[in-house]
Amino acid sequence: MSNQKLFNIAVVGATGAVGEQIIRLLEQRNFPIKELKLLSSARSAGVKIPFKGQEVTVQEATPDSFEGVDIALFSAGGDVTKALAPHAVNAGAICIDNTSAYRMDPDTPLVVPEVNVDKINEHKGIIANPNCSTIQMVATLKPLYDRYGISRIIVSTYQAVSGAGAKAIHEMLRQSKEVLAGNDANPDILPVGSLPVKHQIAFNAIPQIDKFLDNGFTNEEMKMILETKKIMGDESIEVTATCVRIPVVYGHSESVYVELKEDFDVEEVKTLLADAPGIVLVDNPAEQQYPLATDAAGKLETFVGRVRRDLSNPKALNMWIVSDNLLKGAAWNAVQIAEYIAIEQ
Amino acid sequence: MSNQKLFNIAVVGATGAVGEQIIRLLEQRNFPIKELKLLSSARSAGVKIPFKGQEVTVQEATPDSFEGVDIALFSAGGDVTKALAPHAVNAGAICIDNTSAYRMDPDTPLVVPEVNVDKINEHKGIIANPNCSTIQMVATLKPLYDRYGISRIIVSTYQAVSGAGAKAIHEMLRQSKEVLAGNDANPDILPVGSLPVKHQIAFNAIPQIDKFLDNGFTNEEMKMILETKKIMGDESIEVTATCVRIPVVYGHSESVYVELKEDFDVEEVKTLLADAPGIVLVDNPAEQQYPLATDAAGKLETFVGRVRRDLSNPKALNMWIVSDNLLKGAAWNAVQIAEYIAIEQ
Known part of the structure; x- marks a missing residue:
């Protein structure tokens, strides 16, 4: 991935069980990241999470959190996705959503890369990650x-x-x-x-x-x-x-x-x-x-x-x-989708 | 069950998980017992098991254990059933077998009382208790x-x-x-x-x-x-x-x-x-x-x-x-069959 474009990535729900795995996978897979933004509820804001030898401070997720973000990975519950993903899309981010909020929306691709990777390009800002099972x-x-x-x-x-x-x-x-x-x-x-x-x-x-x-x-x-x-x-x-x-x-x-x-x-x-x-x-x-x-x-x-x-x-x-x-059933499938997006760009 | 016939009962595998439950059920159900004979491998012989306020000493199960026994409940593994049940039948006992030894034998009824209680009377000495699941x-x-x-x-x-x-x-x-x-x-x-x-x-x-x-x-x-x-x-x-x-x-x-x-x-x-x-x-x-x-x-x-x-x-x-x-899946189904036999006689 040399000379590759670097991406501004946001993880919404960074302190949850799936969010933790997403961060770990982004690190392990050496995802081409320019800036990593970790977002959560106000309750968890301020927590510091290690990433590639540094510490990233978790910030409260708000409608304004997505300026400059290329890819936002959501796993903070359906209500948070519904409240914030439209703002992220408006700010130009591609959202990969782990919740059920948009899965059955006809305009939202529901993607398992091994099955329907071609659907990724049909997205209108949001790509849904299916249910784990x-x-x-x-x-x-x-x-x-x-x-x-x-x-x-x-x-x-x-x-x-x-x-x-x-x-x-x-x-x-x-x-x-x-x-x-x-x-x-x-x-x-x-x-x-x-x-x-x-x-x-x-x-x-x-x-x-x-x-x-x-x-x-x-x-x-x-x-x-x-x-x-x-x-x-x-x-x-x-x-x-x-x-x-x-x-x-x-x-x-x-x-x-x-x-x-x-x-x-x-x-x-x-x-x-x-x-x-x-x-x-x-x-x-x-x-x-x-x-x-x-x-x-x-x-x-x-x-x-x-x-x-x-x-x-x-x-x-x-x-x-x-x-x-938590991996293929959630975090890894989402990061896989992000990798396909990164390769396409 | 007043004026009812009393039965000599043998429990083979008396110290096992199912045998313990059979003994407990015979007590709880106030089964019409004349004598309770508890049988096991040589290893467990000598163990004393409480029954209706008394203690019954477990004896080693041998081909000669079944003289005078009316009903023998087997749950000591298929090999023990195959070795001993024919002797019990020859001695005049009706065997209710919890193992898989005779389940698919065409001459042996395989009985769940709620389903095929009528098959009990077709036995030729052995009635098989089905698999728990x-x-x-x-x-x-x-x-x-x-x-x-x-x-x-x-x-x-x-x-x-x-x-x-x-x-x-x-x-x-x-x-x-x-x-x-x-x-x-x-x-x-x-x-x-x-x-x-x-x-x-x-x-x-x-x-x-x-x-x-x-x-x-x-x-x-x-x-x-x-x-x-x-x-x-x-x-x-x-x-x-x-x-x-x-x-x-x-x-x-x-x-x-x-x-x-x-x-x-x-x-x-x-x-x-x-x-x-x-x-x-x-x-x-x-x-x-x-x-x-x-x-x-x-x-x-x-x-x-x-x-x-x-x-x-x-x-x-x-x-x-x-x-x-261990109950409906084994001990209780077997004791149910014994109760039907007792009522018939």
């Missing part, structure tokens, strides 16, 4: 979609608490210690911080991520259903999702059943997955090798294994897909 | 099968470590403490004690329960597929299973997608489930009420919630089924 699934299924077509997906998730933020990580670890000591878990955060009922997550499985809709599905489940169609650019793909929080810190796991449109050979499927960008095939039952959340934590790739032909439907496959929800 | 699923689906028919089931499980025995519980709790203290988990038992590779279960999800077959499925998954057909008495029911161990102590959870043969009304489905024997409907999304492993632990019932029509297939339902794997 959707990203790893579509990134894995894309090579199979291209080769065989996909008619239907039935997915059950095993999602890490870090998807609900740093407070949920703390909550799960605190509860675990309490329960191990024979005390009550005293749930305080999960399943949904803004809702009144709290459930124990330590040594439990909670079948609720985000709020319920009238159709009985949660927002998280509807995200997987609707975002998959939009990212794949194919409204005909049927998707059913059940999203479940389990006591894992980093790494979402997914049990995925997928019906393909054409006959397939399982070994060819494995080869397609092994050769796909960003995908690592970990699939050796004889050696008890398959993806695990603890192995995926801290990695940029998406891991897939347990690939097997369905016994009841010869055109269907089952597989197990695992990725770090 | 199968029991709670078929008990829940039976009223829907009777009313609408079932063409297909796709299930992903969230299984508790107690399903792998007392050592696995200890292992998961020990690992949790180690990881919380910043140490390595040093996995030693799971996923499969007899296989060489061990994986961390604390704060993880392991997509392997039991050994792999050549078709890429595990034994546990094949049990769910094959046992469901046998218990329902309908080989046409298609079943796909992905079985996953998660860091929960007691209570298996299951994400179940089921295609019915006839149109249904969701409210009627909920009524059928609420009225079904042994099933408790916990399904109020507005109040964030749904089944949880921590709530099901210690209970005899199977809990179902998150009941919703599939958005992609109007003849399909999604639901979340939870039950204590």
